[in-house]
Amino acid sequence: xxxxxxxxxxxxxxxxxxxxxxxxxxxxxxxxxxxxxxxxxxxxxxxxxxxxxxxxxxxxxxxxxxxxxxxxxxxxxxxxxxxxxxxxxxxxxxxxxxxxxxxxxxxxxxxxxxxxxxxxxxxxxxxxxxxxxxxxxxxxxxxxxxxxxxxxxxxxxxxxxxxxxxxxxxxxxxxxxxxxxxxxxxxxxxxxxxxxxxxxxxxxxxxxxxxxxxxxxxxxxxxxxxxxxxxxxxxxxxxxxxxxxxxxxxxxxxxxxxxxxxxxxxxxxxxxxxxxxxxxxxxxxxxxxxxx
Numbered sequence: 001x002x003x004x005x006x007x008x009x010x011x012x013x014x015x016x017x018x019x020x021x022x023x024x025x026x027x028x029x030x031x032x033x034x035x036x037x038x039x040x041x042x043x044x045x046x047x048x049x050x051x052x053x054x055x056x057x058x059x060x061x062x063x064x065x066x067x068x069x070x071x072x073x074x075x076x077x078x079x080x081x082x083x084x085x086x087x088x089x090x091x092x093x094x095x096x097x098x099x100x101x102x103x104x105x106x107x108x109x110x111x112x113x114x115x116x117x118x119x120x121x122x123x124x125x126x127x128x129x130x131x132x133x134x135x136x137x138x139x140x141x142x143x144x145x146x147x148x149x150x151x152x153x154x155x156x157x158x159x160x161x162x163x164x165x166x167x168x169x170x171x172x173x174x175x176x177x178x179x180x181x182x183x184x185x186x187x188x189x190x191x192x193x194x195x196x197x198x199x200x201x202x203x204x205x206x207x208x209x210x211x212x213x214x215x216x217x218x219x220x221x222x223x224x225x226x227x228x229x230x231x232x233x234x235x236x237x238x239x240x241x242x243x244x245x246x247x248x249x250x251x252x253x254x255x256x257x258x259x260x261x262x263x264x265x266x267x268x269x270x271x272x273x274x275x276x277x278x279x280x281x282x283x284x285x286x287x288x289x290x291x292x
Contacts, residue, residue: 006028011058050087051087053083054082054083055083116151116156116157118160118164119148181221189285232287
């Protein structure tokens, strides 16, 4: 497997990329056998029902590309400290997508006789990264010339033109909100997972607050009904409010501790406020697990 790495920051890119997006320096070649793993092997997580892929050495371009492909494949996942965590049942599909992103099953552009050069004006570093990510997700081999031209196979002209137009015109579709939502929900899940073990830890409370903040600006992503998304956002906001010592907008959770049969308080009513918060946070964490 041929890849390229940045000599400054060490970020890894597919072979088609010439310069590091962050450092703006020319990448150097890296092949299987050099420093860095040629094949990424999964590691069991917990009881073995999930597996983890260490992708900390990947550049952001590769992660963005993989995110798009995972979203299209409907793979639920969680990013944690540079590692991708998925259900063990999805491992085979995920490994295939990782191979695609790393270029192991995409035809080498150098082997194609007829090539087409796109001269694209006005692209900044983020646009180039987005364009690379979309082309990789589409399985289109490409390269950048020293003059900044995008090189692709002539057969891909129509598909590449559509992708270039979408990036240049700044089109945003449901996938954008989907990717953003998945990342934010993953961050909230991780924050909750830690907070339920130490519910009075101020640093963990702040981590949850920071993780939940971007959720306010995300529209309804693919896979959610509008009402379902609104209710989830409200529950996150309420849990954050309780963790911070504020009054939540929805106090329905308190009523849930009343026995429906005779109207008397149940044993759960004797729980402390901290116990109630932990229980509610755990329920939200389990709810999020279905979406990350």
